[in-house]
Amino acid sequence: MKKLLGALATTTVLATTAAWADDIKIGLSVDQLFESRVAVNDGIKAEAAARGFEIVEVVADGDAQQQNAQIQSLITQEVDAILVCAVDQNTIERALMAAKKANIPVVAYDRDLPDSRVVQAFVGPDSIWDGRLAGEYTAKALADVDGEITIVELIGALNDQNGIDRSKGFREGISSLQNVTILEVPTDWDSARALAGTQNAFQANPDIDAVFAATDTHIPGVETVLADLGKIVPVGEPGHVVVTGVNGSNDGYQAVVKGVADGFVVMGTEATGRKAVELVADILDGKTVERINVIPGDFYTTETAEANKATIWGAK
Incomplete structure (x- = not known):
């Protein structure tokens, strides 16, 4: 999808994801893998599979600099969007600016980046x-x-x-x-x-x-x-x-x-993951999305x- 759209002006509304579902490739930049993160990622992959999207996953193992390099790799692979859970909200922006320069939308999940000038939407726990x-x-x-x-x-x-x-x-x-x-x-x-x-x-x-x-x-x-x-x-x-x-x-x-x-x-880990992919789909469709999307938890005794x-x- 990226190569086809590359010739279009950046102001052009993107074709619907339904039409290009087989071509959509989402970069998934993960800070590190542990129980709750894997549970959210499972929701992302389930929703992506249901929509026919491809997921390219990279895991930084808690290394902020490695995550920055991995995001650059996703850009080089011409992904259509990036889902990111940042290792460190204070060091990720430079890599995300490179994604913006390449006209790749970025959605943060699980961990907000409130000061980012790049992130178009966030979904995570309330x-x-x-x-x-x-x-x-x-x-x-x-x-x-x-x-x-x-x-x-x-x-x-x-x-x-x-x-x-x-x-x-x-x-x-x-x-x-x-x-x-x-x-x-x-x-x-x-x-x-x-x-x-x-x-x-x-x-x-x-x-x-x-x-x-x-x-x-x-x-x-x-x-x-x-x-x-x-x-x-x-x-x-x-x-x-x-x-x-x-x-x-x-x-x-x-x-x-x-x-x-x-x-x-x-x-709500699964709901968070599925919402992340929904936000990406809406952005690629040219729809307006809420900047902050939160999933409240439930208290059990x-x-x-x-x-x-x-x-x-x-x-x-």
């Missing part, structure tokens, strides 16, 4: 909403606590809009609580850092009331710390530490079902998680 759901549950669970409340927040990467927004949403969710001290533990999404930070927090503050994990893949580390300290207490009983997280992984699901965690927010297993991507 991370403020998701964090707020966990915060509201935590606030309700701790509403009757007298005196100071101490909460450990395992913060995701600060160069990742999802990490920033989940933290913002969580703090909005607990805003009804009084006398709250938040112990921030930066993790950069790394489980070893989350474990060490949780251990240090409990050593310095034995009377912690709650833990919020920006990704529920860190909850097994929280469980390890609580077990070592003899603090795994059933929900509703004195001494219980409220634990919540965001993601929907099998780690989160198992922790919630066992009662180690009170609840978790499950992201120890009472509701198992009954809703079929809707939890990590439990499948």
Whole structure:
């Protein structure tokens, strides 16, 4: 499709994707592969297959410079559009500018690039909403606590809009609580850092009331710390530490079902992936699309998680 359209003026409305479906090639630039990213990518591939689109996937393995080189490779291969989940929102723009120069539209998925001059649309989790759901549950669970409340927040990467927004949403969710001290533990999404930070927090503050994990893949580390300290207490009983997280992984699901965690927010991974391809199709059709497209998650507790297993991507 790219070669055929190359002779057209850039202002010409592109032919419908229905007519050119067999020729459309989408570059999929992935930051790195882990459970939730693979789940979203599966949604992308399923929707692309349903529309007859070809996917050319490259994975940067967490290396921002490698991702920039891979995007240049996609441009050289004359893809018709690029779906990108950036390793680092601060270093990706140069590569995306090259795509713009080649008249290749760019859609960001899973991780927004709010300052980009190139990205035409974004689809991903409603991370403020998701964090707020966990915060509201935590606030309700701790509403009757007298005196100071101490909460450990395992913060995701600060160069990742999802990490920033989940933290913002969580703090909005607990805003009804009084006398709250938040112990921030930066993790950069790394489980070893989350474990060490949780251990240090409990050593310095034995009377912690709650833990919020920006990704529920860190909850097994929280469980390890609580077990070592003899603090795994059933929900509703004195001494219980409220634990919540965001993601929907099998780690989160198992922790919630066992009662180690009170609840978790499950992201709509398949819906995100399918929406990403829909946005690409609309842009190639010359349609106007919304810049921000978010998929809110659902909160499941120890009472509701198992009954809703079929809707939890990590439990499948």
